[in-house]
Amino acid sequence: MSVPPEDELPANITVAARMATFFRGGGVIAPIVTVLVAFIAGGFVVLLTGHNPIETYSAIFKGTGFNWFFPWLSEDDRIIAALNLQQTLIITTPLILTGLAVAFAFRCGLFNIGGQGQYIVGVIFSVWVGSSFDGLPAFVHIVLAILAGMLSGAVWAGIAGLLKALAGTNEVITTIMLNWIAIWVGVWVFNLGSPLQNDNPAQVDVPVSNDIAASAKLPVFWGDPQLQGLHIGIFIALAALVVFWVLLNRTTLGYEVRAVGFNPDAAEASGINVRRNYVLVMAICGAFAGLGGALDLLGWQFRVATNDIQTTKLAFFGIAVALLGRNTAIGTLLSALLFAGLITGTSVRNLDPTVFEPQLATNLTYMIQGLVVLLISTDVLVVYLMRLRRKRRAQAVTA
């Protein structure tokens, strides 16, 4: 008995194609309106629970450090703003990369929910390389640790691509499963008595990894390294944006990826190896996310505890970043900045607790993120606005 060939490539239009139609209609207005609506809805929640939304949002904005750009800021305020802005940019780095991990897959008609797992696997392997091989020259050590993160992320995501190519398995299901496998492996691997738990005799009871060697730490170029200044990872993330754009728009691979994204059947018919594309694209996505994990680790975290693995939600923001950014390079950058600002602005460290409780604000951030994804999922607003415009035009013609 042989297995009948599954309908791997449904004749149905892919998510990417459907979204592209919506996006062409909406342009840049829809994301902006979406964000505004999400913030206003969040403001209502704040208001209904008896707080002042305007004070809250302005305190959050102060926490982001974006006010550093205001020329009228006093010298003292500018020092604080610089510290905050460094935080925001530190968080922007992984958000750009996990955003790209989602965006690149989207352009191929794949939905990569596995950014979280790919990021975690990247963290695990780069902390391993970063804390072993003491005595290497700094540059070599950093490159090796980053490559370890990228490669492991690529392999992890590649599993989902391979299963899609070989068995036609839906990548949404496999990436979700791979996320949770990565989380539990991560929890295990730094646990007491596990392979990557620290070998410091004073910390035998602490489920945390070894600290990475000084030679593996990314240099800080703005601010005090002792105060978590901004590391050079942000430039690597910006370079990744350029790579993403070039790869997508200026290479054969990118052309094929976009073709498969719009219509896999047509792409197959015109001689593109669709299956090979699935594997390759997922691997590249995983490399982006793994790079994000490696940069976080080498740039400011320096060690991982089992607790971090379970609670980190940075990589999940990648989905919102990519969707809001319309799966483009510039859009990903802007929405990564937005969400990084939100995360930093609502953090315990940056938000003034006398104005609004940071714990509340953190959850407000999740709410706003959820609303953004919900609204972007349909672009109801776009359709509504387009109808409105069409109506007005029709009225203008008749008048």
Next chain:
Amino acid sequence: MTAKRVGWAGVALGFLAFFVAVPPLTVRSPLVVIVLAVLAMAAGSYAIAGGERRLGWSAIVAGLVGLAGGYAATQSGVANLDRVVVWGALGAATLRYATPLIFGALGGLFSERSGVINIGLEGMMLMGAFFGAWGADLTSSWILGLLIAIAAGAVFGALHALFAVTFRADQIVSGTALNLLAVGITGYLFVEVYGDLGTPDDLPQVPNVSLPIDWLPLLGDVFGELNLLVWLALGAVLVTWVFMFRTPMGLRLRSAGENPLAAETAGLNVVRTRYFAVMTSGGLAAMGGAFLSIGFLHTFTQEMTAGRGFIALAALIFGRWRPGLALTATLLFGFGSALAGRLPVFSPSGAVLFQALPYVLTLIAVTGLIGRSIPPLALGRPLPRS
């Protein structure tokens, strides 16, 4: 001897290889385990050669698992084995761990059978967990708490339906959005209402059902003292099966998921059917969440569902969108968790790895190694615009 029978025999032998090595049999010789496991794999190879590929591979996998588990058991002390493998306690714990998964999987079944992907199960479960606790606290009644939880889940389901059915959004994206939203909403309300103190200690609880069957061996330990919601979950499986496969309503719901256009042509209101299905889905998933907060753990903590919604989804896929098979899958996953709860006797950290088991099994299942899971035909596709 057909290849099929040999294949099934192989699967059974694989399980036997593990079973002989643990109490009450506790065979100490690894040779017995190895022989049984090899026989299982041989039977699997025979079945594959005879054309039963999936069954054969299942037998080989069962043989490998039996070999690993059985061999590990023969190498460890009898005292440890006796502490870990207490079938009565394991059985009860399995049901406890499986309950939220059963509710979640049944919820997913309703939604997905009607053609709407429900990645948002986790969020609906979390809503149920919080609103169950909050509602029970406000009204001082677990019944009202449970009802409020169901209502909250249904509202979330309606939101999913609004976007996925009416606005024709991508169902995976809107489901993901619901998960994020649920974390935000429940977290915000929890901090706002309870702050640093957490839920009060006198939170009303769903009661346990004590059956007078203490004297029965094994069954008495497993079923004697279970939470009411555990029984409700088991009952819900039966009700779901009857509804889905033995009533006209169920047939209509399934037709909306298989061929919505034909159903629409035949006079069915597909949109309304899908709304009903997704809201039921939310209510059921929320019951699973409420079990966690007011049935099992007696408190609410932020993000307490911790991926159980996704395991429920995995169980649904593993169980090929069928109530009985999904129940089997949840029991399997529940057994894994129950075993993991007792394994720290051997290795405190290694037991953690067991938590990854449901996901690995699902990964194997969806790739078609052990029987292909075929989803409802129109899953994920909105009704074409007329």
